[in-house]
Amino acid sequence: MANFKSAILTTGSYAKVGEAEVQMIAPVDVSNEDRLSFQFYNLDDDADVVKVYGRLGAGSGSFFSASDYTQIGDNITVAATTSVLKSIATTGLNWCGVTITPGDEEGLNTTWAMLRQA
Numbered sequence: 001m002a003n004f005k006s007a008i009l010t011t012g013s014y015a016k017v018g019e020a021e022v023q024m025i026a027p028v029d030v031s032n033e034d035r036l037s038f039q040f041y042n043l044d045d046d047a048d049v050v051k052v053y054g055r056l057g058a059g060s061g062s063f064f065s066a067s068d069y070t071q072i073g074d075n076i077t078v079a080a081t082t083s084v085l086k087s088i089a090t091t092g093l094n095w096c097g098v099t100i101t102p103g104d105e106e107g108l109n110t111t112w113a114m115l116r117q118a
Helices: none
Strands: 007-015 022-029 035-042 048-055 070-078 083-089 095-101 109-117
Touching: 007 022, 022 048, 022 109, 035 048, 035 070, 048 083, 070 083, 095 109
Parallel strands: none
Antiparallel strands: 007 109, 022 095, 035 083, 035 109, 048 070, 048 095
C-alpha cells in the first residue's frame, strides 16, 4: 500500500438540468498530488456519462477548450441507480476537472466524491 503524505476528500452534487455536457467538478490544481480517485453516484433511472479532463499547463486555462484540456481515459458511464469508482495517477498533470452529460431525467442529483492523495 502506498504511503501518502496527505489526503483531501471533497464531495458535491450536480442537479441535472438538460442533456448537454456541463462542468461537474471545476478544474483543481493537482500539481502536488500523486493520485486522484473519483466516485460518482447516479441517483436516478437514466445513465449519465462522466469525463475526466487534464491539463499540463501551469495555469488553469479554459476548461471547455480542446486546446487547453484533454480527456483522460474513456467515457465513464454511470448506469441508473449505481455508482462508479475510478482512480488516476496525476504524474505530470497540473490541472484536472470533470464533466457530466446527464441522462434525460431532470431535477435529480448525481453526487460525487474526489480523493486527492499526495
